[in-house]
Amino acid sequence: MFWGHYTRTCIAVLCVWASLVSIALLADRSGRSRDLPCCLFKGRWLGEGPPSVELVLAHYNQNVTWLDPLMAKLGERAKLTVYSKGPAPPPGAQILPNVGREAHTYLHHLHNRYDSLADVTIFLMASAGKTQDKQKKLVEIQDNWQQALSNGFFCSGLDDNAPEEGYTQDSWKGSTDTGWIQLDPASPRPYGLWFAEYAGGKLPTAWCPTATMAVHRRRVRLRPRSFYGVLLEQLSVGRDLEAAHFLERSWSAMFYQAEAMACAASPFRPRPLLGK
Structure with missing residues (x-):
């Protein structure tokens, strides 16, 4: 009698496990549960046909002729949106x-296109070809953006130096600026307090300088649309904002931590975060 009960219990557990695997593997194809965390997909692309990709460019006054070869490399299904x-x-x-x-530009796209995002969105600043360092990141993103299909997120030039909790940025000179500009202070500050209020979770262990990155729509949608709306509102109050620098140091952690929180409740082992 004991062994019969034990056998039935094991069979029931196996059936539940098999059902969860089936849901994960069929989610994109069936149109249901499209926003399951990427850890449930075991690194596979399960969509019908090739994935869709959209390049979002944050532009001010730069020459963008370098875009043509990049779009050609991304393929004919790639869409370009310039803000x-x-x-x-x-x-x-x-x-x-x-x-x-650029932080406001990226948030505008994430918030307003939340329900119609491409499978993978690549975010670039129009100054991407301006310096040797940015050119290197441009090559890296065009060669590796597909990693966002399996890992949910890819950052070009990921910096393993964790942003400091007490970090502040009082002034800044960008590539389109003629001199140093005083920044409007974030609220709250320093960075650790701002991150706790607007992103939550553990402070980043790495960050994405210049925010040259690719993100899967499932990773974006692990947070509600209102999450991006709150940040967008904060980045809409002025041109030169300390909060934009705080957000640059938060993108990778925001997307990775959303994955970690979703996977923590799943029966599957989460994928490694930030290469660790």
Whole structure:
């Protein structure tokens, strides 16, 4: 009698486990549970046909002729969306107010396109080809963006130096600036307090300088649309904001931690975070 009960229990457990695996493997194909965490997909691309990819470009006054070979390499299914805050936007660009720098641009896209994101969105600044360091990151993202299909997120030039909890940024000189600019202070500050209030979870162990990155839509949707709306509102109050620098240090942690929180409740072992 004991062994019969034990056998039935084991069979029941195996059936539950098999059902969970089936849900994970069929989620994208069936149209249900499209936002399951990437750890449930075991690194596979399960969509119908090739994945969709969209390049989002944050533009001010830069020359963007370097985009043509990049788009050719991304393939014919790739879509280009240019958001411009400058005086002479490229043809077809969507015009945004000149606030919040690239952080505001990225948040605008995540918030307004939340329900219609491509499978993978690549985020770039239009200054990507301006310096040797940025050119290196550009090559890295165009060669490795597909990692976001299996890992959910890819950062070009990931910096393993953790942002300090007490970090502040009072002034800044960007590639489009003629001199140092005083930044409007974030609230709260320093960085550790801001991150705790707006992102939550553990402080980043690495960050993504210049925010050259690719993210899967499932990773974005592990946080509600309102999450990006709150940040967008904060980045809409001025042009030169300390909060934009705080957000640059938070992208990778925000997307990885969303995955970790979702996977913690699943019966599967989460994928390693930030290479650890």
